[in-house]
Amino acid sequence: xxxxxxxxxxxxxxxxxxxxxxxxxxxxxxxxxxxxxxxxxxxxxxxxxxxxxxxxxxxxxxxxxxxxxxxxxxxxxxxxxxxxxxxxxxxxxxxxxxxxxxxxxxxxxxxxxxxxxxxxxxxxxxxxxxxxxxxxxxxxxxxxxxxxxxxxxxxxxxxxxxxxxxxxxxxxxxxxxxxxxxxxxxxxxxxxxxxxxxxxxxxxxxxxxxxxxxxxxxxxxxxxxxxxxxxxxxxxxxxxxxxxxxxxxxxxxxxxxxxxxxxxxxxxxxxxxxxxxxxxxxxxxxxxxxxxxxxxxxxxxxxxxxxxxxxxxxxxxxxxxxxxxxxxxxxxxxxxxxxxxxxxxxxxxxxxxxxxxxxxxxxxxxxxxxxxxxxxxxxxxxxxxxxxxxxxxxxxxxxxxxxxxxxxxxxxxxxxxxxxxxxxxxxxxxxxxxxxxxxxxxxxxxxxxxxxxxx
Amino acid sequence: xxxxxxxxxxxxxxxxxxxxxxxxxxxxxxxxxxxxxxxxxxxxxxxxxxxxxxxxxxxxxxxxxxxxxxxxxxxxxxxxxxxxxxxxxxxxxxxxxxxxxxxxxxxxxxxxxxxxxxxxxxxxxxxxxxxxxxxxxxxxxxxxxxxxxxxxxxxxxxxxxxxxxxxxxxxxxxxxxxxxxxxxxxxxxxxxxxxxxxxxxxxxxxxxxxxxxxxxxxxxxxxxxxxxxxxxxxxxxxxxxxxxxxxxxxxxxxxxxxxxxxxxxxxxxxxxxxxxxxxxxxxxxxxxxxxxxxxxxxxxxxxxxxxxxxxxxxxxxxxxxxxxxxxxxxxxxxxxxxxxxxxxxxxxxxxxxxxxxxxxxxxxxxxxxxxxxxxxxxxxxxxxxxxxxxxxxxxxxxxxxxxxxxxxxxxxxxxxxxxxxxxxxxxxxxxxxxxxxxxxxxxxxxxxxxxxxxx
Numbered sequence: 057x058x059x060x061x062x063x064x065x066x067x068x069x070x071x072x073x074x075x076x077x078x079x080x081x082x083x084x085x086x087x088x089x090x091x092x093x094x095x096x097x098x099x100x101x102x103x104x105x106x107x108x109x110x111x112x113x114x115x116x117x118x119x120x121x122x123x124x125x126x127x128x129x130x131x132x133x134x135x136x137x138x139x140x141x142x143x144x145x146x147x148x149x150x151x152x153x154x155x156x157x158x159x160x161x162x163x164x165x166x167x168x169x170x171x172x173x174x175x176x177x178x179x180x181x182x183x184x185x186x187x188x189x190x191x192x193x194x195x196x197x198x199x200x201x202x203x204x205x206x207x208x209x210x211x212x213x214x215x216x217x218x219x220x221x222x223x224x225x226x227x228x229x230x231x232x233x234x235x236x237x238x239x240x241x242x243x244x245x246x247x248x249x250x251x252x253x254x255x256x257x258x259x260x261x262x263x264x265x266x267x268x269x270x271x272x273x274x275x276x277x278x279x280x281x282x283x284x285x286x287x288x289x290x291x292x293x294x295x296x297x298x299x300x301x302x303x304x305x306x307x308x309x310x311x312x313x314x315x316x317x318x319x320x321x322x323x324x325x326x327x328x329x330x331x332x333x334x335x336x337x338x339x340x341x342x343x344x345x346x347x348x349x350x351x352x353x354x355x356x357x358x359x360x361x362x363x364x365x366x367x368x369x370x371x372x373x374x375x376x377x378x379x380x381x382x383x384x385x386x387x388x389x390x391x392x393x394x395x396x397x398x399x400x401x402x403x404x405x406x407x408x409x410x411x412x413x414x415x416x417x418x419x420x421x422x423x424x425x426x427x428x429x430x431x432x433x434x435x436x437x438x439x440x441x442x443x444x445x446x447x448x449x450x451x452x453x454x455x456x457x458x459x460x461x462x463x464x465x466x467x468x469x470x471x472x473x474x475x476x477x478x479x480x481x482x483x484x485x486x487x488x489x490x491x492x493x494x495x496x497x498x499x500x501x502x503x504x505x506x507x508x509x510x511x
Numbered sequence: 512x513x514x515x516x517x518x519x520x521x522x523x524x525x526x527x528x529x530x531x532x533x534x535x536x537x538x539x540x541x542x543x544x545x546x547x548x549x550x551x552x553x554x555x556x557x558x559x560x561x562x563x564x565x566x567x568x569x570x571x572x573x574x575x576x577x578x579x580x581x582x583x584x585x586x587x588x589x590x591x592x593x594x595x596x597x598x599x600x601x602x603x604x605x606x607x608x609x610x611x612x613x614x615x616x617x618x619x620x621x622x623x624x625x626x627x628x629x630x631x632x633x634x635x636x637x638x639x640x641x642x643x644x645x646x647x648x649x650x651x652x653x654x655x656x657x658x659x660x661x662x663x664x665x666x667x668x669x670x671x672x673x674x675x676x677x678x679x680x681x682x683x684x685x686x687x688x689x690x691x692x693x694x695x696x697x698x699x700x701x702x703x704x705x706x707x708x709x710x711x712x713x714x715x716x717x718x719x720x721x722x723x724x725x726x727x728x729x730x731x732x733x734x735x736x737x738x739x740x741x742x743x744x745x746x747x748x749x750x751x752x753x754x755x756x757x758x759x760x761x762x763x764x765x766x767x768x769x770x771x772x773x774x775x776x777x778x779x780x781x782x783x784x785x786x787x788x789x790x791x792x793x794x795x796x797x798x799x800x801x802x803x804x805x806x807x808x809x810x811x812x813x814x815x816x817x818x819x820x821x822x823x824x825x826x827x828x829x830x831x832x833x834x835x836x837x838x839x840x841x842x843x844x845x846x847x848x849x850x851x852x853x854x855x856x857x858x859x860x861x862x863x864x865x866x867x868x869x870x871x872x873x874x875x876x877x878x879x880x881x882x883x884x885x886x887x888x889x890x891x892x893x894x895x896x897x898x899x900x901x902x903x904x905x906x907x908x909x910x911x912x913x914x915x916x917x918x919x920x921x922x923x924x925x926x927x928x929x930x931x932x933x934x935x936x937x938x939x940x941x942x943x944x945x946x947x948x949x950x951x952x953x954x955x956x957x958x959x960x961x962x963x964x965x966x
Contacts, residue, residue, distance in 0.1 A: 059843065062881075065881045065884075065885055065888070066881065068884070068885055068888075069880065069881055069884030069885055087885065087888045088885075088887075088888045134832055134842070135832060138832075139831075139832055180877075181877065182877075182880050182881060182884060184880060184884070194798065195798070196796070196797055196798020196799070196801070197796070197797075197798070198796035198797065198798045198799055199798035199799065199802075202796065202799075202871070202923040202924075203923055205876065205923065205924050206923040206924070206925070206943065209925065209927070247798060249798075249801055273802070275801045275802050275804070275805035275806075276801070276805070277805065278804070278805050278808035278809065279808065279814075280792075280804035280805060280807060280808050280814035280837070280838070281801055281802075281804050281805030281808065283804070283814075283816075283836060283837075283838070284792070284797065284800050284801035284804040284805070284834075284838045284840070285797075285801050287797075287834035287836065287838075287840060288797030288798070288800070288801055288834070288840060312806075312809070312946065313802075313806070313944055313945075313946035313947070314799075314802065314923075314944045314945065314946065315943070315944045315946065315947065337735075337739070341651070341652070341653035341657065342651055342652075342653065342739070342740075342742075342743030343649065343650070343651020343652070343653045343654035343702060343704075343743070344651070344653055344654065344657075344769075345739050345743070346651065346704055346730045346731070346736055346739035346740050346743060347654075347728070347730050347736075347768075347769065349730070349733070349735035349736050349738070349739040350730035350731070350732065350733050350735060350736030350739070351730075351767075351768070352735060353733035353734065353735050353736065354733065354767070359734075359735035359738075361738075376594075377589055377590060377593075377594055379739075379742035379743070381738060381742065382735070382738075383735070383738070383739045383742070385739070385742060385743060387589070388514065416657070421660065422635075422636065422637075425524065425637050425639060426517070426520045426521065426524055426637060429520075429523070429524030429525075429637060429639070430520055430523055430524055430542065430543075432543075433520070433523075433542045433543045468657040468658055468660065468661040468769075469657075469660050469661070470661070470664065472664070488661065488770070489768055489769045489770045490768075490769065491767065491768035491769065491770065492768070492770065
């Protein structure tokens with residue numbers, strides 16, 4: 057259960073295909089791999105070293121790495137600036153060693169970096185899910201890697217994660233500048249406790265947001281949050297309004313929770329942006345439709361009454377009990393062609409609608425639960441039925457790119473159900489509650505404003 | 512896939528132990544049960560009938576039921592007041608029939624009622640989870656029953672659900688009055704599109720909140736939300752500020768999403784109330800600790816710096832890198848006795864602390880994932896280790912009742928992991944993100960204020 061063992065195990069479990077050399081002072085084998093007593097014994101110069109060592113020997117070992125030609129290091133060990141006193145001097149020494157050898161240093165007091173597109177994961181926690189488009193740059197190691205299972209459970213795909221730790225040599229602005237041009241990164245999530253060089257952040261972030269959406273969770277704006285950051289990474293937090301203004305000026309979207317950070321960047325990493333704020337709420341259930349409509353207005357979007365012509369196209373394919381004004385409530389409809397294909401297509405094609413939020417695309421879970429609970433009593437042929445539905449869902453999933461308009465789904469079952477999971481895997485985000493879907497749509501609208509230069 | 516079949520299947524799947532008589536005009540057997548052609552052929556008078564019929568014959572069949580001595584009916588069928596025109600007259604006729612026979616009528620245009628303590632579930636959706644303390648009274652059928660799987664996935668226990676539908680004869684106030692005195696109900700969640708008799712609601716809700724916490728999600732306060740409700744259940748929505756004032760006056764806590772509705776009522780159904788707003792943030796990870804501290808302040812609570820005496824008790828059991836001011840950051844600590852038992856106990860015992868939010872109680876999932884990914888390479892003896900941890904967790908779970916103070920957990924893995932699931936099953940709510948845990952704690956604080964008569 058030691059940190060180093062866990063990190064190595066996680067690296068191996070995440071499918072990294074490159075070579076891995078454990079270095080250990082006494083063991084000849086670690087997790088089945090040949091171990092080496094020191095860096096000079098390793099058969100070749102590694103591209104990256106990860107140091108998980110007692111604080112007092114970190115600088116000496118980094119110096120050995122530098123002499124061996126290493127140019128990049130992640131220092132996981134803590135006990136530096138974040139504890140004050142002697143830790144400050146130890147961190148200065150570490151930086152001096154790194155500078156002397158030209159080593160790019162992540163940390164210290166960090167949990168590592170990940171690039172899921174190549175299976176590189178130097179954190180303690182395995183990532184057992186498809187890579188995606190979200191890159192997380194975090195002043196908390198935990199917030200960069202405890203989220204892997206959360207991401208998997210929500211079908212949210214991550215691209216890279218960086219735990220910057222104490223940012224002794226490289227800080228959040230350096231990573232932001234890098235990932236602004238990194239091709240697999242389509243949205244950037246920042247977790248911030250405090251920014252030392254505000255002027256540089258403003259410049260870098262202003263440049264990054266011209267290329268990609270950036271969302272920030274800043275927790276240092278209250279006394280308690282600032283105290284937490286200080287003891288955690290030694291971050292110097294600042295006035296909340298100051299950060300608010302800085303984010304606004306740089307085009308960074310500010311959120312207030314880890315849920316929003318991942319919900320928003322998920323939609324931003326997948327979806328085309330709306331060209332206006334006219335949202336159509338499409339639903340097969342009244343309550344979630346009403347919730348989504350109400351939330352759209354509270355979030356500053358519009359839910360316009362559809363024209364008579366558009367409503368009459370919808371009425372032609374929907375039951376007489378359906379509502380068509382907007383929300384379009386299809387009611388509990390079992391005509392899957394109307395539900396998943398015709399109704400959304402009519403709306404996506406219309407120039408009255410900039411975006412669609414939809415409840416719900418449901419899959420096989422419900423029927424499976426019933427069939428398992430009542431064996432032999434329900435002879436529902438899922439094998440016959442689902443290929444047909446999946447074909448319709450494939451058409452639905454293609455619509456955002458086809459029409460250049462966002463489609464966001466909501467479904468209480470979540471992506472553990474096969475149909476929502478299919479949609480998520482095919483580029484359409486699915487949120488667990490109606491309000492979260494609307495919140496993500498609002499994030500797309502704000503990003504549209506930022507792109508258009510509207511503050 | 513018909514509504515009636517689904518509802519019967521779900522009733523059987525949810526473990527209802529009473530007798531069930533399907534009535535069908537032509538089939539002699541439905542889902543393996545003997546079916547009867549009409550209500551008079553049924554061998555005994557049922558306590559409850561559920562009608563899923565074409566709109567035009569509902570009143571006639573209800574009349575037959577009344578003649579057969581039935582006194583309670585759930586009418587699932589739609590096509591009444593919610594569609595306007597002739598539907599209004601049909602609903603009036605239905606009410607007249609019910610009144611004439613003294614039938615308590617739920618609906619029409621509803622999805623049914625549930626009492627999970629006896630396995631009674633008349634909705635389309637099975638409930639495959641332990642019953643709990645939350646009763647949901649909803650003007651949306653979907654919001655009353657699509658949440659069953661969501662509740663299960665989050666380990667949230669439901670007590671009863673009522674889909675009031677068009678509220679032709681019984682409305683949200685009637686159910687609120689009933690559940691205020693129903694013993695298994697410990698918190699009440701309301702989903703509201705519009706209230707017809709505001710004066711009565713005020714009176715009933717004011718009485719109910721003197722006995723139990725009540726949380727309301729009201730979606731009719733915007734134009735779009737009101738339009739949605741009108742087409743859905745014919746609800747007459749009203750000005751948002753008016754409802755806001757009504758809720759406040761009655762001691763009803765207002766929320767703005769389904770997530771908050773369930774998150775808050777979950778904590779309210781399980782936890783003792785805090786006697787003040789001094790929260791201690793306890794964590795083994797800096798980032799979530801900072802998030803929780805920052806959110807506590809934003810939510811109107813305090814995160815006071817602990818006294819030197821209290822900090823020194825904590826330092827005695829924690830590593831030197833730990834922070835003790837508040838947040839108490841235990842760091843990545845593998846001393847489970849300190850982590851799960853000693854540190855929380857010291858805080859719960861202290862008169863400086865009214866409540867504890869804690870990150871994170873983690874279970875076996877991490878190790879299982881690693882062991883499965885690296886077979887034979889990790890020989891971690893979970894069987895040996897977990898009974899010891901579970902014993903500590905049992906002590907932790909007992910603390911809220913022992914000390915009369917709330918403890919709320921957060922953990923990105925969620926209750927699919929064994930340790931968080933154990934905590935939830937033993938009365939301590941566990942939320943997926945730090946901010947949701949704090950939001951639930953804030954709900955407990957607001958409930959404390961309401962109980963104390965603070966508006």
